[in-house]
Each structure stands twice: as C-alpha cells, then as structure tokens.
Amino acid sequence: MAEMPISQALYDRATKVMPGGNTRTTVYMKPHPxxxxxxxxxxxxxxxxxxxxxxxxxxxxxxHGHAHDGINEAVHAQIERGSAFPMATEQEIRFAELLCERILSFDQIRFCNSGSEAIMTALKAARAATGKPKIAKCEGAYHGSYDFAEVSLDSTPESWGNADPKSVAYAKGTPQSVLDEVVVIPFNKPEEAERILRENAADLACVLVDLMPNRAGLIPATPTFIAMLKRIRADTNVLIVLDEVITLRLSYGGGQELFGIRPDLSAIGKIIGGGYPVGAVGGTEAVMRVFDPTQGKPLLPHSGTFNANPVTMTAGEAAMQHFTxxxxxxxxxxxxxxxxxxxxxxxxxxxxxxxxxxxxxxxxxxxxxxxxxxxxxxxxxxxxxxxxxxxxxxxxxxxxxxxxxxxxxxxxxxxxxxxxxxxxxxxxxxxxxxxxxxxx
Ligand SMILES: Cc1ncc(COP(=O)(O)O)c(C=O)c1O
Missing domain, CATH: 3.90.1150.10 (Aspartate Aminotransferase, domain 1)
Incomplete structure (x- = not known):
C-alpha cells in the first residue's frame, strides 16, 4: 500500500476510541483502513x-454508485418532512407494493434495518410457522451476524473432517445449544445435502440458502441442487428461506426468478436501501401471517424503532425504480x-x-x-x-x-x-x- 499519512493519522485517533480502531471488521485492513x-x-x-x-x-x-441525483432529490425532500415517526407512513406501503410486485414469491413484506436482521427475522418466522426448532444452512455461506446463521461460516480442513459438514462455532462464546440447532449441508452437493436434510426433517423449520454465496466462492447453485431443495420442500414440512441480500440484483425479480425457485421466505437488503441501512423479509401469506397483530399477540412479534423509516423507504423506492x-x-x-x-x-x-x-x-x-x-x-x-x-x-x-x-x-x-x-x-x-x- 502506498504511503497514506492522513489515513494513518485518522487511524491513530480511531484506535483510542474503538477496539482496533474499528467498528466494522470488513473494512479493516493492515496497516490501517x-x-x-x-x-x-x-x-x-x-x-x-x-x-x-x-x-x-x-x-x-x-x-447506483455514490450520491445518485434521483435518490438524493427524493431523500432531501423527505428529510425536510421528518426522518422518523411513531406512526406508520405511506412511504412504507408504496415501497412494499413495489417490492411485492417485483418479487413473485412476496405476497407480503416486513422491513427492518440490516440484512443480518432480515435473516434473523426470516429464521424466527420459519420456526414460528412450523413449530420446529432447527435450521439448516450451507457450509461457508455468510448470512450476517445472527449467531445461528454464522455457524460453520469459516470451517477449515482441521474442523470439517472427512464426513458430513459439522456445526462449527464462528465466534468465541457461541453456546453449544446454538450449534445443536443448526444442521450444516454442503453447497452444490445435492445427494449429501438431501440425505442430511431428510435425516433431520422432523426437527427442521427451514433450509437457508444463498443461490450464489459470495464468501463460499460466488459459485451459482446448480440446477440439481435447486431441484433437490424443491423435492425436500415438497416431501417434508421444511420451508425454503432464500438469502437474497446480494442476489436480488441478478434479475428484475431477484435470484429466485433467474434460478427458477419459489421460496417460502426471503431476506433482502443492500440495494433496496438506496444507500441507507435496510433489510426486509418477504414471503407467502401463509408464512407471513406469523407477524400479523390483528388477532392479539402475533406468533412472532416483530418491532424496531427505525423499521420502515421513511428516509430509507424513500431512498429505496427511488433506487429500485431506477434499477430497471x-x-x-x-x-x-x-x-x-x-x-x-x-x-x-x-x-x-x-x-x-x-x-x-x-x-x-x-x-x-x-x-x-x-x-x-x-x-x-x-x-x-x-x-x-x-x-x-x-x-x-x-x-x-x-x-x-x-x-x-x-x-x-x-x-x-x-x-x-x-x-x-x-x-x-x-x-x-x-x-x-x-x-x-x-x-x-
Ligand atoms: C449474503 C448476505 N447475507 C446477509 C448479509 C448481512 O447484511 P448486513 O450487512 O446488512 O447485515 C450480507 C452482508 O454482506 C450478505 O452478503
């Protein structure tokens, strides 16, 4: 790296007030970010x-890169009207309509503030809808920072052995109970994955899959792997949850349209925020019902001070309208x-x-x-x-x-x-x- 004196000075200040001078591991770099x-x-x-x-x-x-004019104009107009309210807004309805129109498996949607939160909420919704405790995920796939979704994120030859993938903790302090509730399958190995999923189906709420997991190589799921997921869904009560936090950009209706799969639930984020913090969970009415508060306490209560905040909704709507x-x-x-x-x-x-x-x-x-x-x-x-x-x-x-x-x-x-x-x-x-x- 070339000499960067200003960055070095900023980093020296940062190390005094943040551990390792850092508040986001991904942007850390030696000798300084x-x-x-x-x-x-x-x-x-x-x-x-x-x-x-x-x-x-x-x-x-x-x-749309940085400081997109169309998004900036919409956001400026919104911040003049206020940035967050203790009330619902029309902006969230408009954006929900837009996303439910684009993504075929979305009858309904709920907003939150990050992809990690969207994954957590989707997994909790799958548990609430099925009454089953476990989730399955692919070895090496990154789904954000919910501890269940982090399992086996960085397993290594020392920890994976010769047999089926194991539930390996990513962070120190992960409870054994979390590892016990996560079943790990190999990505793109349909026979092994199907056997593992069938063995655990009685306890599995869902299988969580990214159709092109970036940390696991950015390799697209094969048609036989996708056919296996559909077979499992049809034969067992194991829901399909897609992580479309990155793959949504692959086609107008997301990776699910391109790969030809209709999940029960999907977590989305990143591009739908137009540059602002965002996450959302969408899915079939049958599963999304777990959030419905109209009949008393929902099966899955879901709140967040900044959920569907109008700045993000406005930026997101503008961003997605321009993403034709x-x-x-x-x-x-x-x-x-x-x-x-x-x-x-x-x-x-x-x-x-x-x-x-x-x-x-x-x-x-x-x-x-x-x-x-x-x-x-x-x-x-x-x-x-x-x-x-x-x-x-x-x-x-x-x-x-x-x-x-x-x-x-x-x-x-x-x-x-x-x-x-x-x-x-x-x-x-x-x-x-x-x-x-x-x-x-
Ligand atoms: C595939 C995938 N899922 C989930 C997440 C988590 O999203 P966030 O960083 O908004 O919490 C990421 C973030 O990089 C991701 O790449």
Missing part, C-alpha cells in the same frame, strides 16, 4: 484525495465482458486463476481447482497472499476492490470503466506474476 472522503457515481475519493473506480460499492449495496430490467441486462452484459477479460488476462499472464459470478457480480480466484462449493474455493495462505498483492496493486492504480476479490458493478459504469478495470488487472497480474517467478 481506507478512509472515505466523498463519492460520486462510480468514483470514490479517499481522505488523501485519491480517486478510484469503486468496484466494491459498499459491499455490493450501492447499485434494461439496466439489469446492460450491467449483466458488462459483467460478462469483465469475466471474459479476467479469464483472458489470467491466460495471457500465465498466472493460474479463474473467475466466478453472474450478472453484475464477479469474483477473482487465483487457482485452477474446479470450483463447486466453499471447500473448493477456500484459499490457501499462499493464494491469499497472491490475491492480496494483485488487489493491493489495483488499489494503488485507481481501482477499489475489497480484500476477497468480490467485485460488483453499478449503473454509472459503462465499457470505459470495465476497460480500466481490465487494464489495471492485466498490469497487476504481470507485475505480481513477474515478481513471483523471479522469487522462484
């Missing part, structure tokens, strides 16, 4: 005054160009590597193992170092990409930005590839 000053469109300027094209987009949440089917297709074509370019660059530079993802999302991998799931995508220490050097070189040359090499596009981007990304990636591969060959 990047500090943002401002952004416009797909360009982000840091505290040193250095501008980069932003391929992280606040972790895939800014579908035409724009989704255009970004998908740009994503195809980026993926083709990355694959060609690896071949040209003679550096082992490949790229995964769909639509406006892609992830860079610096090995040639066949990628099917979390285990095959987990980086070795040497691969982490190599990828780290490539990405650091890119950040030093005008492209902002996060530490895992997961990239997302935003609507202000066009061919020019993809070309700049690919030029920079090519240069990084040649520089890093030459250095590692020289070291051999």
């Amino acid at each position: 990047f500090y943002a000053a401002h952004g416009k469109g797909c360009r982000l300027t840091d505290a040193e005054g250095v501008e980069r094209i932003d391929f992280t987009n606040n972790y895939n949440s800014l579908i 089917a035409t724009e989704i297709d255009r970004l998908g074509a740009l994503g195809d160009r980026a993926r083709d370019g990355v694959a060609t660059a690896f071949a040209d530079a003679g550096v082992p590597g490949q790229v995964t993802g769909l639509g406006s999302l892609f992830r860079i991998h610096v090995h040639n193992r066949p990628l099917i799931d979390y285990r095959s995508s987990l980086m070795t220490a040497a691969e982490k170092t190599l990828l780290g050097s490539i990405l650091s070189h890119m950040r030093d040359h005008g492209i902002f990409v996060n530490e895992r090499g997961v990239c997302s596009l935003s609507t202000p981007m066009g061919d020019t930005e993809i070309d700049q990304f690919l030029d920079c990636f090519n240069n990084a591969l040649h520089t890093v590839g030459d250095a590692s060959r020289a070291a051999e």
